[in-house]
Amino acid sequence: MSGIELIQKIHRLEDDVDSLGLRMVRPQYHSGVGYGNTIALIPKDASSLPVYSRDAEIFIGTLEELDHWLIGVAWARNYDILLRLSDPKKRERKEQDKRNHNLMNLLKRET
Numbered sequence: 001m002s003g004i005e006l007i008q009k010i011h012r013l014e015d016d017v018d019s020l021g022l023r024m025v026r027p028q029y030h031s032g033v034g035y036g037n038t039i040a041l042i043p044k045d046a047s048s049l050p051v052y053s054r055d056a057e058i059f060i061g062t063l064e065e066l067d068h069w070l071i072g073v074a075w076a077r078n079y080d081i082l083l084r085l086s087d088p089k090k091r092e093r094k095e096q097d098k099r100n101h102n103l104m105n106l107l108k109r110e111t
Contacts, residue, residue: 013063016070017041027060037062 017024027040041059059069080086 009063009067013066013070017066018044020070020073022058024066027057029057039063039066041066 014024021044022041023044024039025042027038038060039062040057042057059066061069077086077091
């Protein structure tokens with residue numbers, strides 16, 4: 001069963017990325033060294049991350065770099081909660097406000 005640890009790590013990373021409203025894809029706009037070994041994160045759908053454009057690559061790197069990046073995101077969110085600057089309810093409310101704002105702008109442009 002060689003490689004089972006890598007498969008388990010990929011599944012764990014996919015779950016963590018999905019919980020942030022992102023999905024892993026092949027990088028579209030990156031052409032650096034090690035291109036074949038990198039992955040990119042983009043919003044998984046129109047309702048997941050309203051601030052970013054749909055094709056924005058939020059992260060580009062290897063699986064190891066992704067693991068470190070996710071640890072940093074979790075640390076930052078926990079630190080915001082510790083400082084009482086944010087919590088999951090506030091974060092969701094702000095994201096929904098942005099979705100509503102984007103929808104209103106879209107409706108104004110179509111009329």
